[in-house]
Amino acid sequence: MKIALIGYGKMGKEIEKIALSRGHEIVSIIDLDNQEDFNSEAFKSADVAIEFTAPTVAYSNYMKAFAAGVKVVSGSTGWMDEHGDEIKDLCDKGGKTLFWASNFSLGVGIFSAVNKYLAKIMNQFPAYDVTMSETHHIHKLDAPSGTAITLAEEILENLDRKERWVKEEANAANELPIHSIREGEVPGIHTIRYESEADSISITHDAKNRKGFALGAVLAAEFTCNKQGLLGMNDLFKF
């Protein structure tokens, strides 16, 4: 498969290694300083572009790739609030293709299935209150992390007594607080904690490095090259 990379930072470089090891060809690498390459024949020849950049530029990168007729797999976080509806429309009605996931690792896929199950069980146990924390490296631009928001949305869908997530401190019983910590070079830790007066139950996903994210993104690209529409991890893995 011919792959273009948009964003050649920590994730772009990790994805390049995994894509090459799986026999793919990298036909174009677009970073901040060669934006004109979106118009190149090399970029247009890609079966899929894999985009990992930043919250403020992800959406415009999708538009440039779509204009070049290239499908996109993206893990960039922090853009959904502003452009989520528009992207959904473009994919559902406009024939464009975006595979997006807040977290591409298989481990987080498994963690998310456990999260939903645990939230459902907790409907029977009102003595437990739930909180979430996420820890990432100091370079991260968005908070809470995209993964934390996805996990929180899963809790809201499955635990009847919670209605919205909030940053840091809950002010009402129906709020789920997400605490964000930025330290060192941590690749990503997410913890969900249920606490009663008697005890606590915690589940944690702790990424040891970025390999899991990168492998998931390449698997998603392999999946996406002959698909159309707005795709996500639920399309790739059935848990």
Ligand SMILES: NC(=O)C1=CN([C@@H]2O[C@H](COP(=O)(O)OP(=O)(O)OC[C@H]3O[C@@H](n4cnc5c(N)ncnc54)[C@H](OP(=O)(O)O)[C@@H]3O)[C@@H](O)[C@H]2O)C=CC1
């Ligand atoms: N879904 C998932 O599984 C994961 C998602 N992420 C998300 O992916 C994103 C990138 O993460 P990461 O690789 O660690 O970040 P980095 O900062 O290491 O890399 C981002 C790269 O994008 C470049 N860039 C900035 N603007 C543009 C642009 N307009 N066009 C093309 N390239 C651009 C940056 O260039 P320069 O350095 O010159 O600014 C940099 O090389 C973040 O939003 C992060 O949250 C990260 C890991 C996993």
Ligand SMILES: O=C(O)C1=N[C@H](C(=O)O)C[C@H](O)C1
């Ligand atoms: O910025 C990161 O590094 C990460 N971002 C994603 C997120 O916001 O959830 C995924 C992973 O946790 C690493």
